Amino acid sequence: MIALQVLKDPVYRRFWIALLVSQFGGWMQSASLAWLVITLTGSAERLGLVIAFLFLPSLFLALPAGALADRLPRKMLVFYAQGAMMVLALTMALLILAHRATFGELLAFALLFGSASAVDVPVRQAMTVELAGRERYPGAISLNSFAFNFNRLIAPAVAGLVIATLGIGWAFLINACTFIPLLFVLFGLPSHPPQEAGGSLIFQVRDGLHYVRSTPLVLSVLLLVGWLSVFALNFQTLIPAYSRLVLGLQASGYGLMVSALGAGALVGAVLQAVTGGARPLRVLLGGGLVACSLLLLALPAPSSLVALFWPIGGFGMITSLINANASVQTAVPNRLRGRVMSIYSLVLQGTGPLGAYLTGLAVQLLGGRQGALVLGIISLLGVLAFSRIRWPRTVAFPAD
Numbered sequence: 079m080i081a082l083q084v085l086k087d088p089v090y091r092r093f094w095i096a097l098l099v100s101q102f103g104g105w106m107q108s109a110s111l112a113w114l115v116i117t118l119t120g121s122a123e124r125l126g127l128v129i130a131f132l133f134l135p136s137l138f139l140a141l142p143a144g145a146l147a148d149r150l151p152r153k154m155l156v157f158y159a160q161g162a163m164m165v166l167a168l169t170m171a172l173l174i175l176a177h178r179a180t181f182g183e184l185l186a187f188a189l190l191f192g193s194a195s196a197v198d199v200p201v202r203q204a205m206t207v208e209l210a211g212r213e214r215y216p217g218a219i220s221l222n223s224f225a226f227n228f229n230r231l232i233a234p235a236v237a238g239l240v241i242a243t244l245g246i247g248w249a250f251l252i253n254a255c256t257f258i259p260l261l262f263v264l265f266g267l268p269s270h271p272p273q274e275a276g277g278s279l280i281f282q283v284r285d286g287l288h289y290v291r292s293t294p295l296v297l298s299v300l301l302l303v304g305w306l307s308v309f310a311l312n313f314q315t316l317i318p319a320y321s322r323l324v325l326g327l328q329a330s331g332y333g334l335m336v337s338a339l340g341a342g343a344l345v346g347a348v349l350q351a352v353t354g355g356a357r358p359l360r361v362l363l364g365g366g367l368v369a370c371s372l373l374l375l376a377l378p379a380p381s382s383l384v385a386l387f388w389p390i391g392g393f394g395m396i397t398s399l400i401n402a403n404a405s406v407q408t409a410v411p412n413r414l415r416g417r418v419m420s421i422y423s424l425v426l427q428g429t430g431p432l433g434a435y436l437t438g439l440a441v442q443l444l445g446g447r448q449g450a451l452v453l454g455i456i457s458l459l460g461v462l463a464f465s466r467i468r469w470p471r472t473v474a475f476p477a478d
Contacts, residue, residue, distance in 0.1 A: 084217040089267065090209045096260040098225040100160070103256030105233035107167060109336050110241060110249035112318040113329055114174070115184060122319035124181065126438020129315050131188035132195075133430025139196040140428055141283050144204075144420020148413070152205040157264045159198035164257035166191050167250050174247035196427065200420035207407065207415060209267075219407070220351035223400050227347045227392070230340030238333025286417025289410070295470065296406055296418070299361055300425045302464045303402050307429040310368045310457035311395055312437040313339055316450065317388070319438060324446035325381050335388060342389025346396035356404035359469040360397050365461045367394025372454030376447045399426075408473040 085091050115125045146155060170187050173179045210218035240249050290296050317339065321332040346364075371391030375384065403422065410418045440449035 084210050084214050084221055087210070090218070092263050093209060093267065094221055094225065096263040097222065098229070100256050100260040101226055101229045102233050103167075103253035105229045105340075106237040106240070106249045107253040108314060109234040109237040109318075109333060110246050111184070111188070112314055113237075113241065113332060114179070114246050115181075116318045116322050118184075119181060120322075122315070122323060122438040122441040123435075124438070125319055126312075126315045126435040126442075128184055128188050129312070129434035129438070130431035131185050132192040133427045133434065134189065135193040135196040136199075136424055136427035136430065139193060140200055140420045140424035141286075141417075142420075143197040144200045144286065144417040144423070145283050147201040147204045147416030147420070151269050152201050152208065152416070153264055153267050153269055155201045156198055156205055157261065159194045159201070160257055160260055160264065162194040163191060163198070164254050164261070166194065167257070168254040171247050171250035171254060174250060175245070196423070199427065200416065200423040203403070203407070203419045203423070204416040207412075217351070219400060219404050220347065223347040223396060224344070224351055227340055227343035227396055230392075231337050231344050232340070234333040234336030234340065235330075236333070238330040241329040241333075283417065286414055286421055289414050289418060290421055293409065295358060295473070296409055298464070298467050298469075299358060299402050299405050300422060302361055302365060302460070303399070303422070304425040304429050305460040305464070306365045306368065306398060306457065307426050308433040308436065309453050309460065310365065310372065311399075312430075312433045312453075313388075313391065313395070315434045315437040316441070316453075319441045320375065320384075320446045320450070323441065325384065327381065331381065335385060338385045338388040339392040339395075342392030342394075343396040344392075345389070346393040347400065350397065350400045356408045356473040357401050357471060358405045358473065359471060360401040361405065362398075362461060362464055362469060364394040364396070364398025364401070365464075366458065367391070368398065369454050369457035369461055370394075372450045372457060376451035376454065378447065405473050 085094065111128070112125060115128045116122070119125070143155070166187060170179065170183075173183060206218050206222065237249050240252070290300060313336075317335050318332060321327040321335050325331070325335075327335065368391050371387050371394065374387040374390070377383075379387070406418060406422050407415070437449070437453065440452055443449070444452060
């Protein structure tokens, strides 16, 4: 199995383990931030606004970050972005523990943390190819998705227990500490020269956009991911709002709901690790499953049954996103990797502000069940429209 072959590389193994630790803290913080907002304000619309601020910087920073990833050492960019996120998490932890955190400060935190993340994500994805090698990249992305979704399964439940016993501030403090191993590993990684240093930053961004427009498969994947990101994949807003306002759950129950989503995503990541490769058709099929999970949430079901709906959405989400990422990474030439992955991040995260706010607004105005129904119908209509496109089963590496 190609995923296990990647782990035999000691350099990549250290990076993966450190990333696993860091993502555990990240998911604790993500669950805690959403719960803090919904308990502080009682408003799904305000929760959507905070999540929107978290993704808003991607609209402005993702493309420049991708161009910089092809001009500067990627390790350096990831190191500084991760360091900034650690400082922000520590600052917010101290504010919460001192009982001084306000809604305005949560908005500011989301905006600043999202800015660092907007730089980190596309550059780190491009750096992963450097560490694993392009031929082993499908295995690396499967491993990373396994780590990501393993933490999505475990960390929110742990966050619920931490919130119930110690308080929300401790979840942020734990996240700040989990950055430390990754920073040490990044500092010791070998530096790779940038793929391309010529041309202005604006020219390089335009070069990446031209490649996407002229490559039908990449363009189709990005458009479908954008549609799903706006209407289907906003679980960071939907789960806490649905758990609190529809089901009336407390912190521990909410953590279990997030973990249920992670359980489905983890199964999807393991399946992808076993089968390997980039399969564009699964982007479409995964989107259909997410739409179906939203439609199921419209049913007047008890908490125990709702907990079975989230894994369907998690499985569909990760199946769609893993294959979207792998398809784009496989199709793109090395010299354009940072720029094209920044466009991918822009589509996935840059549409987040609109999607998060629309999801919160739908729940606030229509109620949790009716809001999920509307989002599910719109998502399914998009999937049906994209099903008219001829999707290849696999993607071949280009000749650089």
